[in-house]
Amino acid sequence: MQTIQKTPFVWFQGNAPFDPEKPTLLFIHGAGLDGRFWQRQMEGLTSSVNCLAITLPGRKTSQLPACTTVAEQASHITAFLDEIKIEKPFICGISMGGAIVLTLLTDNSTRFSGGIIINSGARLRVNPMIFEMVEKDCNHFKNLQTQLSISPSTPADTVKPILDAASIDRPETILKDFRACDDFDIMDRLHQITAPVLILTASDDQLSPVKYGQYLKDHISGSTLICIDRAGHLSPVEAPQPVNRAIADFLSSCSKQNRTDPTPE
Structure with a gap:
């Protein structure tokens, strides 16, 4: 996997240059992580998809401070896409x-071919004890978070190498990430999303339970909901094959739909 750095953004690219015949997919990591979290998606999907995994500001590879809100994080993604000039x-x-994907889609669905929401929700509340920890x-918090984030069916040693690589060591950035989550609430704007949306939940997710995904499904017109069995909050690392298959099927379905849609006169 080739690594490319471009200030103020850092991303990981499966193949360069991009194949114009393939769809392009940008991955956005969760709180306290960086773009390396998506290693198993980059490896599993790069034969059929142009893959990018961005690292948000506030990580050691970025010269910018961490964002304080999801809206600010979304603005960085928008600027990044403007810079690299990838359409749809x-x-x-x-x-x-x-949450960032939901924000981008509510702000401008027409800019994107579709969105994939994994183990997230329209409103994210963080236990106050997390900030204190x-x-x-x-370090103790990160170990505990990992225990709470994976399914009882997932051997910890199968996810540890990727989490060790992707986890960040800046408490101030982790706190800003969780404060951004705690302030996030887009429940009254979901109806604005018009792009195709795939919602992935996980049967053993304690942090963003399945009901969060069901709420998104009920309020985003035409969206698709799939639950990954025997996986927790970190399902892309715990169960990469079913996650990758669901993503690939969604992208293929959207591409077929685009080919069959009549061209406006």
Whole structure:
């Protein structure tokens, strides 16, 4: 996997240059993580998809401070897309990244071919104890968070290498990420989304339970909901094959629909 750095954005690219015949998919990570979280998607999908995984500001590879709101994070994604000049990409985000995707789609659905929301919701509330734990002992918090984020069916050692690589060590950035999540609420704007949307939930997700995804399905017209069995909040790492299959099928379905839609006169 080739790594490309371009200030103020850092991203990881599966193949360069991009194949114009393939759809382009931008991955957006969750709180306390960076773009390396999507390693198993980049490896599994790059033969059929142009893959990008952005790292948000506030991480060690970025010269910019961490964002304080989801709206600000979304504005960075918009600026990034303006800079690289990719038209009509698909966007995929997990947890906080899913909130960013929802924000981008409500702001301008026509800019995107579709969106994928993984283990996220229209409103994200963070337990106040999390802020205290991050401030007191960030390493202990990260270990506990991992335990709470994976399914009982997932052996911890199968996800540890990717989480170790993708987890950040800046408590101030982690706190800003979680404050951005805690302030996020887009429940009254979901009706504005007109792009195709795939919603992925996970049967054992304690942090963003299945009912969050069901709410999105009920309020985003034409959206599709799939639950990944025997996986938790980190399902793209825990169960990459079913997650990748669901993503690939969604992209293929959208592409077929675009080919069959009549061209406006």
